[in-house]
Amino acid sequence: QKEVEQNSGPLSVPEGAIASLNCTYSDRGSQSFFWYRQYSGKSPELIMFIYSNGDKEDGRFTAQLNKASQYVSLLIRDSQPSDSATYLCALRTGLNAGGTSYGKLTFGQGTILTVHP
Amino acid sequence: AAGVIQSPRHLIKEKRETATLKCYPIPRHDTVYWYQQGPGQDPQFLISFYEKMQSDKGSIPDRFSAQQFSDYHSELNMSSLELGDSALYFCASSVDRGGWAFFGQGTRLTVV
Numbered sequence: 001q002k003e004v005e006q007n008s009g010p011l012s013v014p015e016g017a018i019a020s021l022n023c024t025y026s027d028r029g030s031q032s033f034f035w036y037r038q039y040s041g042k043s044p045e046l047i048m049f050i051y052s053n054g055d056k057e058d059g060r061f062t063a064q065l066n067k068a069s070q071y072v073s074l075l076i077r078d079s080q081p082s083d084s085a086t087y088l089c090a091l092r093t094g095l096n097a098g099g100t101s102y103g104k105l106t107f108g109q110g111t112i113l114t115v116h117p
Numbered sequence: 118a119a120g121v122i123q124s125p126r127h128l129i130k131e132k133r134e135t136a137t138l139k140c141y142p143i144p145r146h147d148t149v150y151w152y153q154q155g156p157g158q159d160p161q162f163l164i165s166f167y168e169k170m171q172s173d174k175g176s177i178p179d180r181f182s183a184q185q186f187s188d189y190h191s192e193l194n195m196s197s198l199e200l201g202d203s204a205l206y207f208c209a210s211s212v213d214r215g216g217w218a219f220f221g222q223g224t225r226l227t228v229v
């Protein structure tokens with residue numbers, strides 16, 4: 001089992017709809033979670049990070065984390081064609097004495113999102 | 118704002134040659150991560166450095182080596198290149214091994 005699993009795509013939604021991207025992880029010690037957007041041939045671009053259970057909103061993006069269920073999701077409201085990209089879920093498992101996560105990022109396989117006009 | 122700089126952006130090498138990829142982190146970032154991403158694949162962690170010391174080691178082949186220098190830039194040295202090494206190589210940087218990790222634009226390595 002991969003450490004990070006993302007819902008199989010590709011995901012296609014109409015413009016203006018809500019896109020829901022899901023990610024599960026196997027290590028209960030995972031501390032913080034990141035969503036990156038990657039356009040073809042380009043570098044991953046950080047969209048959101050979350051480390052506490054619950055929801056975190058930033059503009060049209062909402063990240064949701066449920067550590068008990070080992071589940072993290074990203075909702076994109078009012079989807080635009082420019083949101084069409086691969087969305088990568090990533091996590092960190094290290095926790096330092098100060099209580100912040102550290103270390104390498106482990107990525108899921110990504111979900112391809114297409115927003116059609 | 119300054120970002121992570123990688124050079125070169127594109128590199129074509131023949132089998133069995135060597136290649137050196139460079140990464141210049143965001144100013145004041147002391148942690149560098151290297152990732153390899155094949156076509157249609159997720160980024161695979163290779164190795165990371167914090168304060169010029171190796172911090173984590175992932176699936177980096179023995180043919181590859183890396184280091185972080187006193188100015189915090191890092192170099193990934195790749196020897197005896199194989200066709201399967203063709204990929205996008207990304208470098209990312211962050212502060213104190215944590216926080217947000219920002220990626221450079223990547224180096225596209227093609228081995229022919």
